[in-house]
Amino acid sequence: xxxxxxxxxxxxxxxxxxxxxxxxxxxxxxxxxxxxxxxxxxxxxxxxxxxxxxxxxxxxxxxxxxxxxxxxxxxxxxxxxxxxxxxxxxxxxxxxxxxxxxxxxxxxxxxxxxxxxxxxxxxxxxxxxxxxxxxxxxxxxxxxxxxxxxxxxxxxxxxxxxxxxxxxxxxxxxxxxxxxxxxxxxxxxxxxxxxxxxxxxxxxxxxxxxxxxxxxxxxxxxxxxxxxxxxxxxxxxxxxxxxxxxxxxxxxxxxxxxxxxxxxxxxxxxxxxxxxxxxxxxxxxxxxxxxxxxxxxxxxxxxxxxxxxxxxxxxxxxxxxxxxxxxxxxxxxxxxxxxxxxxxxxxxxxxxxxxxxxxxxxxxxxxxxxxxxxxxxxxxxxxxxxxxxxxxxxxxxxxxxxxxxxxxxxxxxxxxxxxxxxxxxxxxxxxxxxxxxxxxxxxxxxxxxxxxxxxxxxxxxxxxxxxxxxxxxxxxxxxxxxxxxxxxxxxxxxxxxxxxxxxxxxxxxxxxxxxxxxxxxxxxxxxxxxxxxxxxxxxxxxxxxxxxxxxxxxxxxxxxxxxxxxxxxxxxxxxxxxx
Numbered sequence: 001x002x003x004x005x006x007x008x009x010x011x012x013x014x015x016x017x018x019x020x021x022x023x024x025x026x027x028x029x030x031x032x033x034x035x036x037x038x039x040x041x042x043x044x045x046x047x048x049x050x051x052x053x054x055x056x057x058x059x060x061x062x063x064x065x066x067x068x069x070x071x072x073x074x075x076x077x078x079x080x081x082x083x084x085x086x087x088x089x090x091x092x093x094x095x096x097x098x099x100x101x102x103x104x105x106x107x108x109x110x111x112x113x114x115x116x117x118x119x120x121x122x123x124x125x126x127x128x129x130x131x132x133x134x135x136x137x138x139x140x141x142x143x144x145x146x147x148x149x150x151x152x153x154x155x156x157x158x159x160x161x162x163x164x165x166x167x168x169x170x171x172x173x174x175x176x177x178x179x180x181x182x183x184x185x186x187x188x189x190x191x192x193x194x195x196x197x198x199x200x201x202x203x204x205x206x207x208x209x210x211x212x213x214x215x216x217x218x219x220x221x222x223x224x225x226x227x228x229x230x231x232x233x234x235x236x237x238x239x240x241x242x243x244x245x246x247x248x249x250x251x252x253x254x255x256x257x258x259x260x261x262x263x264x265x266x267x268x269x270x271x272x273x274x275x276x277x278x279x280x281x282x283x284x285x286x287x288x289x290x291x292x293x294x295x296x297x298x299x300x301x302x303x304x305x306x307x308x309x310x311x312x313x314x315x316x317x318x319x320x321x322x323x324x325x326x327x328x329x330x331x332x333x334x335x336x337x338x339x340x341x342x343x344x345x346x347x348x349x350x351x352x353x354x355x356x357x358x359x360x361x362x363x364x365x366x367x368x369x370x371x372x373x374x375x376x377x378x379x380x381x382x383x384x385x386x387x388x389x390x391x392x393x394x395x396x397x398x399x400x401x402x403x404x405x406x407x408x409x410x411x412x413x414x415x416x417x418x419x420x421x422x423x424x425x426x427x428x429x430x431x432x433x434x435x436x437x438x439x440x441x442x443x444x445x446x447x448x449x450x451x452x453x454x455x456x457x458x459x460x461x462x463x464x465x466x467x468x469x470x471x472x473x474x475x476x477x478x479x480x481x482x483x484x485x486x487x488x489x490x491x492x493x494x495x496x497x498x499x500x501x502x503x504x505x506x507x508x509x510x511x512x513x514x515x516x517x518x519x520x521x522x523x524x525x526x527x528x529x530x531x532x533x534x535x536x537x538x539x540x541x542x543x544x545x546x547x548x549x550x551x552x553x554x555x556x557x558x559x560x561x562x563x564x565x566x567x568x569x570x571x572x573x574x575x576x577x578x579x
Contacts, residue, residue, distance in 0.1 A: 001025070001027050001028070001030045001031075001032050002027055002028070004367075005025060005027045005367050005397075006025060006032055006034075008367060008395070008397075009025045009036055009037065009397050010036055012388070012394040012395060012397070013036050013037055013038045013386075013394065016038055016040055016389075018040065018041045018042065018072075018278065018279070019038035019039060019040045019041060020038060020039040020041065020044075020064075020065060020068045020069065020072075021035050021037075021038055021068065021107070021402060022035075022037045022038060022039060022064070022340070022384060022399055022401060022402070023035055023037050023105055023107075023382075023384075023399040023400050023401040023402050024036065024037065024104070024105040024106060024107075024399065024400050024402075025037060025397050025398065025399060026381060026397075026398040026399060026400050027367070027368075027398060031104050031105065031400045032106075033103070033104060033105060033106035034105075034106050035105050035106055035107045035402055037384055037397060037399045038386075039065075039338060039386045040386070040387075040388070040389050041069075041072055041074070041278065041279040041280070042276070042277070042278050042279065042389060043337065043338070043386065043387045043388075043389060043391075044069070044074075044279070044280050044283060044317040044338075045277070045280040045283075045312045045315055045316060045317040046312060046317070046336075046337035046338065046387050047308060047312065047317055047318045047319065047320075047335055047336045047337060047338070048317070048318075048319045048320075048336055048337065048338030048339065048340065048386075049319070049320050049321075049322075049325060049328065049333070049336045049338070049339050049340070049341075050062060050065075050319060050320070050321045050322075050340045050342075051321075051322055051323060051324060051325050051327075051339075051340075051341050051342065051358075052323065052341060052342020052343055052344065052382065053323060053342065053343055053344055053345045054323065055379065056342035056343045056377070056379060056380075056382075057342055057379050057380040057381070057382070057401065058321055058323075058342055059082070059084060059085070059287075059321075060380065060401070060403075060404060060408060061340055061342070061382065061401055062078065062085070062285055062287065062319075062321055063085060063087075063088060063404045063406065063408070064401060064402065064403075064404045065283075065285075065319070066078055066085075066088060066114075066241055066283075066285065067088060067112075067114050067241075067404055067405055067406050069239060069283055070114045070115065070238050070239040070240070070241050071114070071238060071239075072239070072279060073233055073237050073238060073239050073279070074239040074279055074280055074281075074282070074283060075230060075231045075232060075233065075239040075240050075241070075242070075281070075282050075283075076239060076240075076241045076242070076282070076283050076285070077230055077241075077242045077244065077263070077282065077283070077284050077285065078241065078242070078243055078244070078285040078287065079244045079246055079256065079260055079285065079286060079287045079288070080243050080244060080245050080246060080247070080287070081246045081247070081250050081256075081287050081288050082247070082250075083245065083247040083410050084409060084410045085243055085410075086116070086118070086243060086245075086410045086411040086415075086416060087406055087407030087408060087409045087410055087411060088113070088114050088116050088241055088243065088406045088407075089113050089114065089115075089116035089241075089406070089411065089415075089419065090113045090406060090407040090411060090415070091111035091112050091113040091405070091406060091407065092111040092112070092403070092404060092405055092406050092407050092408060093111060093407065094109075094111065097403075098403045101380065101400070101402070101403045102402070102403060104400060105400055105401075105402045107402040107403070109402070109403055109405065110405065111405055111406070111407075112405040112406065113406055113407075114238065114241055114406060115234045115238055115239075115240050115241060116240075116241045116242075116243055116419070117229075117240060117241075117242050117243070117423060117425055118242075118243050118245050118416070118419065118420065118423070118426075119225075119242055119243065119244045119245065120244070120245050120248070121215065121218065121219045121244075121246070121249050121255070121256060121259060122215050122218050122219075122248055122249065123218060123429075123430070124248055125245035125247065125248060125416070125420075126243070126244075126245050126420065126423075126426065127225075127423065127425045127426045127428070127429045127430075128218065128219070128225075128426075128429040128430060128432075129219055129225050129244070129259065129429075130218075130219050130220070130221050130222060130223060130224055130225055130429065130432070131219065131220065131224050131225065131259075131262060132168075132169065132170045132171070132220065132221070132222060132224055133169040133170060133171060133172065133174065133175050133220055134159070134162070134163075134168065134169040134170070135224060135262075135266070136220070136262055137159070137262075137265075138152065138155045138156040138158075138159045139152070139156075139297075139299055139300050139303060140258050140261060140262050140265075140300070141155065142155055142156075142297075142300075143258050143297070143300055144211060144216075144255055144258050145204070145207040145208065145211060146207065147203075147204070147207065149297065150200065151200055151203055151204065152297065152299075154196045154200050154201075154204070155204065157190070157193050157194060157196060158175070158178060158179065158182065158196075160193065161178075161182065161189070161190065161193055162178060162438060167437075167438035167441055167442075168436075168437040168438055168441075169437070169438055170220075170221060170222055170434075170435070170437040170438075171217070171220045171221040171222075171434075171437075172208055172211075172212060172216060172217060172220055173439050174437045174438035174439045175208070175438075176205065176208060176439075177438055177439040177442050177443075178438050178442070179201050179204055179205060180201075180205075181442050182196065182201075183196070183198050183201040211255070214249075214252050214255065215249065215252075216255070219259070221432050221433070221434070222432065222433040222434075222435065223429060223432070223433055225429065227263065227266055227267055227270060229242075229425060230242050230263075230267075230282060231281060231282050244256070244260070253288065253291035253294075257286070257288070257289075257291040257292040258292070260284070260286060260292070261292060261304065261307075263284075264284060264307055264311065264316075264318065265303070265307055267282065267311065267314065267316055268307050268310065268311045268314060268316075271311075271314040271315065271316065272314070273313050273314065274313065274314060274315040275313055277315050280315050280316060280317045281314070281315035281316060282315070282316050282317075283316070283317040283318075283319065284316065284317070284318045284319065285319045285321060286318065286319070286320045286321060287321045288321070288322065289320035289321055289322040289327060289328060290322045290323070290324075290327035290328075292304070292320075293327065293328065293329055293332075301329055301331070301332075304329075304332060305329070305331040305332050305335070308332055308335045309335050319338075320332075320336065324344070324354055324358070325341070325354075325357070325358050325361060326354050326357060326358075333361070337386070337387040337393065338385070338386045338387060339361070339362065339383070339384065339385045339386075339396070340382045340383075340384050341358065341362075341374065341382055341383045341384075341396075342377060342381070342382045343374060343375065343376075343377035343378070343379075343381070343382075344358060344374045344375060345375070346375060355371055355374060355375065356371060358374060359371045359374060362383065362385055362396045363385060363393050363394070363395050363396060364395070365395040365396055367395070367397075368383075368396065368397075368398060370383070370396065373398055377398065378400075380400065380401050381398060381399065381400050381401065382398075382399055382401060383396045383397070383398055383399070384396060384397055384398075384399045385397075
């Protein structure tokens with residue numbers, strides 16, 4: 001190898017026991033067996049990017065960083081979309097490839113497992129992650145629901161209303177109850193907020209139903225996951241690696257990527273300012289990071305950029321893992337101080353353009369042709385540039401990565417089940433809690449309105465007849481309790497008795513003899529005649545018959561026959577004529 005390249009690498013990466021070992025320098029196809037490319041622990045919270053085409057070794061680089069951070073006593077959270085990071089819990093096994101890579105890089109490899117806790121959005125592959133709807137917030141929820149700007153503003157309005165009225169939004173049933181209330185009985189309460197249309201509420205409810213069908217009811221609720229559980233260390237001083245298993249929800253990328261962002265935002269809100277520290281308190285790894293930024297609105301992108309920029313002072317480092325640097329917005333990419341760029345492929349014009357853009361994001365160097373180097377890197381090799389302890393980025397060096405100490409593959413189903421059964425954290429979050437919240441508050445409000453007493457000036461109820469109070473059956477001819485009233489214009493009369501008499505009602509207990517039915521009410525008086533012309537008399541039977549349509553039709557037919565007989569016909573029509 002060219003001595004100038006090796007000397008430059010040694011100057012860029014001086015010996016540092018408080019650093020992560022990444023690998024050995026490669027130049028012109030030769031690898032120096034000296035693992036000098038390092039990442040100082042004190043600079044890890046300056047964030048980083050791990051990028052590269054599929055199959056170039058990004059996941060193994062993530063695994064290498066996570067296990068060395070754990071060994072240094074730093075807790076780690078990684079998202080495992082494909083299910084192959086569970087091997088962090090088991091020691092790696094020696095093989096020809098591992099031994100060869102260790103010899104090429106001059107790294108003293110030995111297998112080791114690390115403390116791992118598994119988390120899950122569904123509760124099937126780890127401890128159940130939950131959060132409340134209020135804690136999740138309207139912007140992140142709008143991204144998960146796929147709302148446009150107008151619908152997002154309405155959702156923000158609903159959250160603001162609930163905050164002002166003290167309504168707790170714990171799960172989707174609370175949010176659904178509030179939306180229905182504000183679109184109906186409580187619409188008047190939104191005048192000071194601006195109001196919302198029923199069509200928008202319908203969209204929100206439909207999107208919520210779709211998200212619930214994907215399992216949202218599992219992770220919206222209580223008990224809410226305590227983020228302090230992410231920042232634990234073991235008695236021997238190693239940092240806990242929390243693996244968020246996403247195999248069972250990998251077809252819902254917007255959901256899990258936004259949940260990871262919520263955890264990062266909550267950490268930013270909870271952790272105190274610590275400034276520059278010797279090593280970070282926690283390191284996040286966002287795998288498949290492009291899913292986090294796809295379809296993200298301007299407001300959400302601003303929130304992500306602000307969180308990444310400011311959370312450094314909380315002692316938290318963030319690494320995005322994706323295929324191409326262009327997957328990360330420029331405002332976020334500018335906050336990432338460390339770059340581990342695996343090989344890129346240029347099969348199309350767009351790929352070639354992206355390759356040139358990726359090469360220009362590295363510091364300039366005379367040691368490599370960056371565009372050519374990025375297309376000729378092998379599996380497990382990367383172009384690496386890190387921030388030195390003085391904050392200056394190193395020039396990039398092609399690096400052959402050292403092999404991870406843990407298993408480079410997933411756990412078996414039996415191994416995973418055994419770990420879950422023995423986990424106290426899994427048992428702690430297994431049972432959900434349903435406490436008093438917005439849905440119950442609104443139900444109580446409706447029940448209170450229904451139970452209010454009648455006003456003092458309300459008219460008294462009509463007197464209840466004696467038979468309705470239990471003193472004998474009702475008299476015949478009176479409406480039976482529960483029976484339908486007679487049609488309009490009719491009254492219910494008692495049936496006649498044999499001999500032409502009507503049947504009198506039975507005696508009332510405590511009364512004297514039989515009491516007859518009361519006489520019918522007198523007929524209403526005729527309406528007063530209108531002033532002016534006298535009222536028209538009702539037509540008689542003969543007049544009615546003569547004016548009927550049948551009579552007029554018969555008269556017309558007879559008249560036509562008589563007229564034909566008197567005037568005579570025209571004789572038989574001649575043959576051959578027009579008619």
